[in-house]
Amino acid sequence: MTASVATYLLRRCRPVYLLDFNVYQPSDRLKCSHETFKEAIRAQGCYEPGTLQFMDKILESSGVGGEAYMPPELHRPPLWDLSLAMKRQESEMVIFELVERLLRDNSLQPHQVDILVVNCSVFCPTPSLSAMVVNKFGMRPDIITYNLAGMGCSAGLISVSLVRELLQVYPGRRAIVVSTENISQNVYLGNQRSMSIPCCIFRMGGAALLMSNRRADARRAKQCLYSAGNRQACARRYELLHVVRTHMGAHDEAYRCVYQEEDDAGIVGMRLDKALMRVAGLAVRDNLTRLGPKVLPFMELLRYAINQGARRLLKMDLPVYLPDFNRAFDHFCIHTGGKGVLEAMEKQLGLTPEHIWPSKYTLWRYGNTSSSSIWYVLACIETQVGIRRGHRVWQLAFGSGFKANSAVWRARKAVHRRHEAFLPPKDHTLSVLGPCPGASM
Structure with a gap:
């Protein structure tokens, strides 16, 4: 014993x-x-x-x-x-x-x-x-x-x-x-x-x-x-619940869609291929497939299983059921890769305007800051919206390789931090996208 x-x-x-x-x-x-x-x-x-x-x-x-x-x-x-x-x-x-x-x-x-x-x-x-x-x-x-x-x-x-x-x-x-x-x-x-x-x-x-x-x-x-x-x-504390990493690098198209190389004149640069958006969508979908069982409510998993069974076993002509991740998370920190990227993620994930607003606003205010962008989005949420005890925060980032990675955090205490990066009067662009729906400002 x-x-x-x-x-x-x-x-x-x-x-x-x-x-x-x-x-x-x-x-x-x-x-x-x-x-x-x-x-x-x-x-x-x-x-x-x-x-x-x-x-x-x-x-x-x-x-x-x-x-x-x-x-x-x-x-x-x-x-x-x-x-x-x-x-x-x-x-x-x-x-x-x-x-x-x-x-x-x-x-x-x-x-x-x-x-x-x-x-x-x-x-x-x-x-x-x-x-x-x-x-x-x-x-x-x-x-x-x-x-x-x-x-x-x-x-x-x-x-x-x-x-x-x-x-x-x-x-x-x-x-x-x-x-x-x-x-x-x-x-x-x-x-x-x-x-x-x-x-x-x-x-x-x-x-x-x-x-x-x-x-x-x-x-x-x-x-x-x-x-x-x-x-x-x-008081404030986040606990890390899950990290899910997926790598599409075994496929040549995914591997080369973001690729540093020399152009015809010998000048080094980072090439973004036209297939990037499609590859990103596939990488995110694969990541969600692995993340879903860890975070989705039972009924969402059941609906997805029934849909998959009907399509694959019964050969029924049904659209793929996309689980409602709004039921799994309270806040979403999506990598600010660009306006088109965020709009594609909003559609693919079925996000509400309230959930995608912090990422769109962060892109407008700070641009694509690469690997740190999801933390700017979280800072925006803490400042403009606030996070309650027990709320779950989902961070989703994707980039060269091609990789898609997720992290899920749980707030152990209520959070309403006033980050300098998102405080007026330095912040002059709030009116561009309008205030965040449901913000507690």
Whole structure:
């Protein structure tokens, strides 16, 4: 009996908590209007008229507003400095501020961090970005570090998944996850249209998370209520319930639909294939197939099973039944890949305007911030809507590989944090999409 109890205690999953997170709020001087961006790309002198017209069209239809942010160097006419030094400086500016604020807000010293994971898809210098953080903050020599690169816009949840696995092995640990992207590295100076799209939709941003499996942290995990810049303590905690990862890379079309390569002139860029939307839909569908049994109510699963049985066994000509995920989750954080992407996800998932609004608004306000976008959406929800105790939050991200990843969190306390990134008066674009339906502002 004693041996059985010991085996159970060793094998059971340790709960993993999200204690805190913050998103990067750039300086107002880094806001880049559509006109400013158009002037900047014309000043480079390398784009043909047809390419400029195409980029103008993409920019105007992307769903990205005129107050999203670009790194300092991309504001300086006429020619951009795309040197390694400038790219490293951009990453330092974002990552250092995120980590410093996370430590300060949670009264932590760098030596109290046990695990560090940094993900940035297109920029991978030597030493790594995780080593850069260790050096800056003087973290202890036995810290466990990982640096994830080349994993696209879904890498933030890959980092969360990695930390979850590490926290099952190492009890009583704290982990920091930093998700960001390097916009300077993403600049493409050629005339291949499929490779010029990323320049139009990606913008500066990042997020830092504090995760833990410490029992003491589970008891004291907190939420901060931000009101006019004043911080007051109140309870807040998310528990990680599920992470589901799917990878379509075995199929050539999926593998190559987001692909970094040289164009005919030898200029390196990120090519987005026309098959991207279809591949993304298939990847998300496969992810939902694996996630559904873990989260859907029994009646939704029963309806789906009956539909599948009628179609496959009885050969009945019926449309595929799409389970109602609105019954499984209270809040949705969909990756802000672009206006068309969000509209496709809204239709495919049958989301209500209330559920898709935070993602659309985040896209307008901050653009596509790659792997950190789902955390901007959660910050938007916490600020504009609020999250009740017991509410379930679904984060869905997808990107190169091709991968689709999901994470499900449960709020252990009511959350109505006032994130600076979504507070007036800095936030001037709320009227563009209108207020969030059902917002508690």
